[in-house]
Amino acid sequence: FEYHAYDDPKIVGEDLANAKKAAAPWPLFIGETGWNTRDPDHPKWTEEFQDKYIRTVERLVLKAGLPPAAPWIYSDAYPGTFGAREKDYSFGLVRLDGSEKPAARTVRKIFTEYNP
Numbered sequence: 001f002e003y004h005a006y007d008d009p010k011i012v013g014e015d016l017a018n019a020k021k022a023a024a025p026w027p028l029f030i031g032e033t034g035w036n037t038r039d040p041d042h043p044k045w046t047e048e049f050q051d052k053y054i055r056t057v058e059r060l061v062l063k064a065g066l067p068p069a070a071p072w073i074y075s076d077a078y079p080g081t082f083g084a085r086e087k088d089y090s091f092g093l094v095r096l097d098g099s100e101k102p103a104a105r106t107v108r109k110i111f112t113e114y115n116p
Contacts, residue, residue, distance in 0.1 A: 002031040005069055009056040016064045030069035033057050037076075037101065039087035051102035058110050068110050071103070 001023035005012050020028050035053040039045045054071065061069045076092035093104040 034072035
């Protein structure tokens, strides 16, 4: 079974427990997580916020005994790729110029150190 984790981390921990119960006896995989880094309506949603969010969700996922959650998307997207909403373009771990956001280092570290 697959679950997507995009909620407030306070909710994600409880959701993971419920999802594990619902999926049993099959394994659960967190197939998407992340946060956008540019939303005109939410100026606090920055690259630093994305990094903190991913670190928090990954900690909850690993604590639940699951493999690391997959980030939603590797790179930011060009306008028009996903529709008309600007905030949908900035979920990537890297910027359009290929430079890494802080969350890229976090995801690399988590996946490198993971040992089931």
